[in-house]
Amino acid sequence: MRGAGDAGLRLYRLRGRGRAGPPVLVGHCNGFSAGCYLPLLRALATRHDVYAFDHRGHGGSDAVAAVDCETLADSLATDVASLIDAVAARRVDAPIHYFGHSLSAAALLHLAARSTARTGFT
Numbered sequence: 001m002r003g004a005g006d007a008g009l010r011l012y013r014l015r016g017r018g019r020a021g022p023p024v025l026v027g028h029c030n031g032f033s034a035g036c037y038l039p040l041l042r043a044l045a046t047r048h049d050v051y052a053f054d055h056r057g058h059g060g061s062d063a064v065a066a067v068d069c070e071t072l073a074d075s076l077a078t079d080v081a082s083l084i085d086a087v088a089a090r091r092v093d094a095p096i097h098y099f100g101h102s103l104s105a106a107a108l109l110h111l112a113a114r115s116t117a118r119t120g121f122t
Contacts, residue, residue, distance in 0.1 A: 001086050003056060003079035010034070010060035011053045011086055016045025023091040024048040025083060027104025033059025048097070051087050055079065055103060076103070077111035 003009045012034055024044055028034055034041070034052035044050045056079060057064035064072065087096050100108055 001082065003061075003082045004075040007056045007075070007079065008062040009053060009056065009079055009083065011051060011083060013090075014041050014045040014050040014052070016042065016050065018045055018047040019049045021048040022094050022097055023087055024050050024097045024099055025087050026050065026052040027080070027098070027100030027107070028052075028055065028058065029102030029104065030055075031058070035059060049091060051083075053083050055107070073106070073110050074114075076107035077114060080104075080107045080111050 001009050001011050026034070026037060026041060026044070028037060033054045037052060041050050041052055054061040055076060056062055067075070084096060084098070098108055
């Protein structure tokens with residue numbers, strides 16, 4: 001799928017016993033990839049429809065061009081918005097739960113700070 005600036009992002013879906021459960025989008029920390037969380041993702045998939053992704057410059061996603069920190073933060077936030085939209089298009093029947101820490105939590109918080117109306121954050 002495509003993120004900010006048309007960067008290629010890798011989105012994965014785990015189809016466990018919980019695929020009818022609420023969707024969960026899982027983001028990884030800086031320097032890791034979604035595959036590093038496979039035991040956790042498998043455990044979540046027993047009750048949830050699990051999606052995971054690789055941030056730009058990580059795992060199967062496109063590399064990061066040299067940019068300043070503010071531009072990168074905006075790009076990561078826009079990427080997360082694109083990923084949420086992609087999951088929402090597949091699961092229109094349920095709200096999306098997001099689990100992330102480090103880089104992924106910061107990207108979501110940056111997205112929330114930029115646009116509370118779009119994301120539904122208060």
